[in-house]
Amino acid sequence: MMLAILNIDWQTLTDATALGAIYALMAVGIGLVFGVLRLINFAYGQLVMAGAFALALASQWGWPGWAAILLCFAVVLVLSVLMDRLVFRPLRTQSPVIMLVATFAVAYLLESIALLWFGPLGKIAGSFGALNRPVTISGVDIRKITILAIVVAAVCLVALTLLLERTTVGLYMRASSMDFQTARLLGVRANRVIATAVLISGVLAAVVAIMLTVQTPLVTPDFALRDTIIVLAGVVLGGMNRPVPATLGGFAIGFASGLLGGALPTNQSQYLPTFLFAAVILVLLVRPAGLFSRSNAVERV
Amino acid sequence: MTRRVTAAQHLAGPSLLVVAAGLLGTAVSISTQAYFTDALVSVAIVVALYTFIGNSGVISFGHISFVAIGAWTAGVLSVPTAQKPAIMPNLAHFMRHWTTGNLASIVLAGVVAGVCALVVALPLMRLSGLAAGIATFGVLEITHNMLQYEERIGPGLNAFSSVPETTGLLQATVGAVIVILIAFLYSWSRFGRMLRATREDPNAARAVGVSIYSQRLIAFVLSGVLAGVAGGLEVHLLPVSTDSVYLDLTFITLAMLVIGGATSLWGAVVGALAVSALDSYLAIGENGASLFGWHYDLPSGTRLVIEGVLMAAVLILRPSGLTGGREFRLWPRRT
Numbered sequence: 097m098m099l100a101i102l103n104i105d106w107q108t109l110t111d112a113t114a115l116g117a118i119y120a121l122m123a124v125g126i127g128l129v130f131g132v133l134r135l136i137n138f139a140y141g142q143l144v145m146a147g148a149f150a151l152a153l154a155s156q157w158g159w160p161g162w163a164a165i166l167l168c169f170a171v172v173l174v175l176s177v178l179m180d181r182l183v184f185r186p187l188r189t190q191s192p193v194i195m196l197v198a199t200f201a202v203a204y205l206l207e208s209i210a211l212l213w214f215g216p217l218g219k220i221a222g223s224f225g226a227l228n229r230p231v232t233i234s235g236v237d238i239r240k241i242t243i244l245a246i247v248v249a250a251v252c253l254v255a256l257t258l259l260l261e262r263t264t265v266g267l268y269m270r271a272s273s274m275d276f277q278t279a280r281l282l283g284v285r286a287n288r289v290i291a292t293a294v295l296i297s298g299v300l301a302a303v304v305a306i307m308l309t310v311q312t313p314l315v316t317p318d319f320a321l322r323d324t325i326i327v328l329a330g331v332v333l334g335g336m337n338r339p340v341p342a343t344l345g346g347f348a349i350g351f352a353s354g355l356l357g358g359a360l361p362t363n364q365s366q367y368l369p370t371f372l373f374a375a376v377i378l379v380l381l382v383r384p385a386g387l388f389s390r391s392n393a394v395e396r397v
Numbered sequence: 398m399t400r401r402v403t404a405a406q407h408l409a410g411p412s413l414l415v416v417a418a419g420l421l422g423t424a425v426s427i428s429t430q431a432y433f434t435d436a437l438v439s440v441a442i443v444v445a446l447y448t449f450i451g452n453s454g455v456i457s458f459g460h461i462s463f464v465a466i467g468a469w470t471a472g473v474l475s476v477p478t479a480q481k482p483a484i485m486p487n488l489a490h491f492m493r494h495w496t497t498g499n500l501a502s503i504v505l506a507g508v509v510a511g512v513c514a515l516v517v518a519l520p521l522m523r524l525s526g527l528a529a530g531i532a533t534f535g536v537l538e539i540t541h542n543m544l545q546y547e548e549r550i551g552p553g554l555n556a557f558s559s560v561p562e563t564t565g566l567l568q569a570t571v572g573a574v575i576v577i578l579i580a581f582l583y584s585w586s587r588f589g590r591m592l593r594a595t596r597e598d599p600n601a602a603r604a605v606g607v608s609i610y611s612q613r614l615i616a617f618v619l620s621g622v623l624a625g626v627a628g629g630l631e632v633h634l635l636p637v638s639t640d641s642v643y644l645d646l647t648f649i650t651l652a653m654l655v656i657g658g659a660t661s662l663w664g665a666v667v668g669a670l671a672v673s674a675l676d677s678y679l680a681i682g683e684n685g686a687s688l689f690g691w692h693y694d695l696p697s698g699t700r701l702v703i704e705g706v707l708m709a710a711v712l713i714l715r716p717s718g719l720t721g722g723r724e725f726r727l728w729p730r731r732t
Contacts, residue, residue: 136527186713193456196530197655198712204648205705212698325534332531369542373535380528381520 106236112354114242116347117249118307122327123334123346124256125297125304130336131273132293133184134192138199140301141324142206143179147172147305148315149210152219164223169302175206176298180291210317218316221309228310241310252303253343256296260339265292273338326353329376349376403726408581410725411666412574415440418670419570430566432680436673437569438630440666441576442646443653445623447665448580449616450654452589454596455525458647459517459533462540463621465642466513467506467628469544472557472637474502480559487548499563499633503572506629507622514621515614522613537647545639556638564634572630576623580662583619592616649676652708658718663725671719672704679703 126140150171154164183202187195227244230237260266268289271279280286308320327346334345353372357365415437422433446460474497476484481493497505521532545554564572583589592612594602599609631637649672657668679700711719 136530183709183713187716190716192526193454193659194655194712194716196456197651198709200648201652201705201708201712204652205702205709208698208701208705212696212702325538329531329535332527336527366546367542370539373538377521377532377535380524380532 107238108355108358110236110238110242110246111358112351114245115354116349116351117246118304119323119327119330119350120343120347121249121252121300121304121307122323123331123342124253124339125300126327126331127336127339127342127346128269128293128297130331130342131339132269132276132290133188133195134276135184135195135199136192136328136336137297138196138324138328139179139203139206140297140327141320142203142210143172143175143298143301144305144308144320144324145210145315145317146175146206147302148221148309148319149214149219151223151305151309152221152315155221155223156219159223161223165306168305169299172302172305173295173298176294176301177291180294184290184294185287207317207321214315214317216317218314218319221313221315224306224310225313241307244310245307248303248307252300256339259296265289269293326350326372329373333376333379404585406726407585407662407724408578410663411444411577411581414666414670415573415577416570419566422566429677429681432673432677434564434566434569434634436670436677437566437573438564438627438634439650439653439673440573440669441569441627441630442624442650443657443665443669444573444576444580444662445620445627446650446654447659447662448583448620448623449613450620451659451661451665452584452592452596452616453613454660455613456530457533457617458530458651459536459540460620460624461642461647461650462517462537463510463514463624464628464631464646465540465544465637465639467510467625468557468632468637468642469551469628470509470625471502471506471629472560472632473551474505475499475560475633476557477559477561484555484558485548485552487553488551489549492550499561499568503626503629503633506632507626510625510628511618511622514618514624518614518617518621522610522617537643541639541643552638554639556636556641557632558636560632560636562633562635564630568633569630572626576626577662577666579619579623580665583616584662588612588615652704656708656711656718658720658722660717660722661720661724664718664720664722667720668718675707676700676704 122140122144126137129135129137129140147168150168151164154167159167179202183198184195187198190198224241227241228239230239231243232238258266260270265288268279268284269292271282271284272286272289276286279289304320308323309315312319326349330345330347330349331342332345333349334343335341349372352375353368356368356371360368418433418437418440422430422437425433442461442464445463446457449455449460450457473485473488473492474495476496478494478496481488517536521529521536524532544551547553551557584593591602591607592615594605594607595609595612603609628637628642631642635641650669653668653672654665655668656672657666658664679695682695683698683700715721
């Protein structure tokens with residue numbers, strides 16, 4: 097393990113940071129919805145997948161970059177709103193287990209639609225291929241997308257913090273994450289807060305879709321599935337209830353998997369999921385109480 | 398007296414339904430029979446899930462690990478010695494020359510899976526809620542990853558071929574009925590009752606001296622054993638690979654459980670059979686078929702879409718499942 101740490105070069109480090117940044121965005125997207133709905137959205141990765149397919153179609157039709165991005169946002173946002181209206185809203189009063197299985201079903205449904213529509217081999221989203229070229233900064237080759245991912249993630253997180261801290265709807269959302277019932281009693285409109293959270297998490301999913309398709313242009317029906325599973329683990333590790341721990345958890349797990357994936361030799365890096373999830377289980381066992389916020393709202397299952 | 402009648406109904410309902418499905422399977426062509434056998438193995442898996450999830454109310458995404466471990470155990474033990482070097486060239490030494498019969502391999506599948514479940518449960522049953530969900534998911538990931546690359550204990554990325562295909566209609570039916578019987582005896586026992594008490598009201602259960610940790614531990618290990626047996630049945634049915642005992646199976650079996658009604662044995666069996674029936678019906682349709690005077694030829698992949706929609710619909714419209722999570726009774730409860 098020490099040897100692995102010594103092997104890390106700057107390139108691996110920046111790549112791992114970029115992966116961490118993207119995962120942090122996904123973590124915020126999952127965490128925001130969890131905050132207001134107490135719902136872990138397994139289908140979040142499929143939102144990203146849908147956005148990625150929108151980009152792939154746009155590049156196939158020869159659309160310019162800005163139009164592709166617009167299409168991506170439109171598809172993801174419409175899907176998010178539909179998901180909220182058709183699935184989350186009717187199930188809001190059900191037990192967390194049923195909601196969890198329901199999002200599992202939605203994820204499966206979206207994946208099979210993509211499979212039926214685009215086939216298992218997928219499509220190429222090549223509009224932003226130029227971003228994959230490296231720039232050389234003091235002798236280190238760094239891909240442009242790596243820098244862009246870090247910058248965009250930072251901008252998104254700052255904007256989100258401002259939204260949560262400085263606006264009324266942000267205040268409503270923070271209040272709802274702490275105690276939904278009391279917030280409602282004090283006049284916070286449940287549907288509006290939930291819709292805002294769902295929309296913001298949709299915007300983040302679209303941003304993530306753009307970043308991920310630049311890094312891996314081949315879009316298949318199981319695009320972002322593995323990432324979602326890893327991010328979910330990171331979010332639970334960090335602490336679901338509040339945005340900052342959730343984001344940190346997402347960043348940490350992305351950074352760690354990027355670092356281990358780059359630094360371990362192949363015959364060990366194939367066991368990366370084992371290391372990662374063994375670490376997750378270990379942390380959950382040692383610090384289960386520290387992972388969640390102080391409210392007992394989570395302990396319902 | 399009434400208690401015994403109720404108990405008999407709780408056991409007889411699911412068992413007879415399974416036997417009926419088995420008998421119906423003998424009446425159809427050989428190619429259609431495979432769907433029935435498959436459905437009966439699904440019943441075994443879903444009943445194993447019910448034993449833990451249904452009685453405890455704690456979600457577990459990790460139980461397919463034990464199906465996988467059972468399949469691996471029975472598979473490694475059943476491949477004829479002569480063919481082992483070809484299928485599993487890197488198999489550990491002591492397993493290379495040891496082959497057991499059909500029954501022994503399935504029993505050992507249950508034992509090995511049970512031991513693994515115990516090892517997992519000892520630390521994990523301290524967790525609850527979301528932490529438990531993610532941790533059991535981690536177990537699934539780790540098992541999948543290890544089986545995929547650890548070629549000393551199995552075929553790695555390849556599928557299990559050359560396992561004697563002993564799981565016909567008879568073995569599947571008998572296996573499913575035995576799993577149902579064990580699950581019933583557990584739910585009817587004081588342990589099952591104590592666990593359901595912790596599900597309904599953890600604080601009240603604790604107050605009357607029920608240890609949530611030990612009750613969940615017992616159920617988890619027992620359901621691990623049953624899942625292992627189901628995995629043993631499965632590997633004798635078709636060439637299992639790591640991907641056939643991973644996310645898709647986890648999703649479909651959980652959906653069967655929830656659709657049937659997670660809190661009852663009857664719900665587990667009904668859910669497994671109903672979803673399997675729909676799945677087979679649509680799978681036949683994808684190959685082009687004429688059923689009940691209606692000729693249809695669905696594009697390949699439609700099956701998954703329709704199933705996804707139906708599952709979401711059942712969850713939204715009838716969250717307690719088709720059976721409402723109640724056990725089988727011949728006549729409805731008087732109110």
